[in-house]
Amino acid sequence: MDTAKNTLRQRFRARRDVLSPQVKADADEHLVISLANTDLHDHFSASPGALIAAYVPVGTEPGSIAVLDTLLAGGWDVLLPVVVPGPPAPLEWARYSGPASLRTGRFGLLEPIGPTQAPSAVERSDVVLVPALAVDRQGVRLGRGAGYYDRSIAGVPRERLVAVVYDEELVDQLPAGPFDVPMGWALTPKTGFTRLGTT
Numbered sequence: 040m041d042t043a044k045n046t047l048r049q050r051f052r053a054r055r056d057v058l059s060p061q062v063k064a065d066a067d068e069h070l071v072i073s074l075a076n077t078d079l080h081d082h083f084s085a086s087p088g089a090l091i092a093a094y095v096p097v098g099t100e101p102g103s104i105a106v107l108d109t110l111l112a113g114g115w116d117v118l119l120p121v122v123v124p125g126p127p128a129p130l131e132w133a134r135y136s137g138p139a140s141l142r143t144g145r146f147g148l149l150e151p152i153g154p155t156q157a158p159s160a161v162e163r164s165d166v167v168l169v170p171a172l173a174v175d176r177q178g179v180r181l182g183r184g185a186g187y188y189d190r191s192i193a194g195v196p197r198e199r200l201v202a203v204v205y206d207e208e209l210v211d212q213l214p215a216g217p218f219d220v221p222m223g224w225a226l227t228p229k230t231g232f233t234r235l236g237t238t
């Protein structure tokens with residue numbers, strides 16, 4: 040199972056590695072539009088002022104700081120993950136209050152400088168945007184392979200969990216592992232929100 044997942048990770052990574060800056064920028068712009076429009080409120084029945092857990096994209100991960108700023112401008116409270124020292128453990132969380140509030144943390148990831156909140160903070164979120172390399176139509180998500188998110192989101196209702204991927208990374212089937220937490224939605228640049236696991 041792990042070999043199968045690792046082979047798939049390499050394959051999806053290789054595709055991201057050759058994304059042109061223009062394609063990436065267009066995709067990020069579309070994500071901003073999806074999140075700025077009413078989709079979020081329609082799908083999650085959460086009003087501005089509600090809490091959304093997001094992530095700061097690195098490399099060719101879909102999304103941008105502009106996505107985070109769009110959420111802030113829309114009145115959302117935004118939480119970002121903080122990786123704690125040591126072996127993989129549940130993520131801690133801290134509030135995003137703008138690009139100046141970020142500093143480089145573990146693995147070169149940007150993290151908020153403000154006070155951190157316990158891992159359970161994510162369970163108060165109305166929406167959780169989860170980074171992924173791919174997701175399938177049943178909701179099985181392929182992540183980086185360290186298990187940080189699977190350790191962190193098991194207590195979040197599925198219908199609040201959104202895997203953010205490029206359109207080609209929403210696929211028919213991925214191998215599922217025992218700890219995989221199923222996603223309720225995919226968010227892709229071209230299609231916006233797609234409900235997962237309902238057929």
Ligand SMILES: Nc1nc2c(c(=O)[nH]1)N(C=O)[C@@H](CNc1ccc(C(=O)N[C@@H](CCC(=O)O)C(=O)O)cc1)CN2
Binds near residue numbers: 097100130148186
């Ligand atoms: N933008 C973003 N933030 C995120 C995640 C993510 O996938 N994307 N995570 C999703 O889980 C968590 C961090 N998970 C990570 C897991 C492994 C590595 C990584 O690069 N590991 C290297 C070892 C680097 C080192 O030891 O210094 C490796 O595996 O080779 C980075 C982040 C939380 N924040």
Ligand SMILES: Nc1ncnc2c1ncn2[C@@H]1O[C@H](COP(=O)(O)OP(=O)(O)OP(=O)(O)O)[C@@H](O)[C@H]1O
Binds near residue numbers: 180219
């Ligand atoms: N809740 C958990 N408790 C203990 N081990 C876990 C848990 N979740 C995942 N793991 C372990 O972490 C490793 C990576 O898991 P998996 O392949 O599901 O990662 P992933 O979902 O791709 O990564 P991530 O969640 O970091 O994006 C595996 O060895 C898995 O057994």
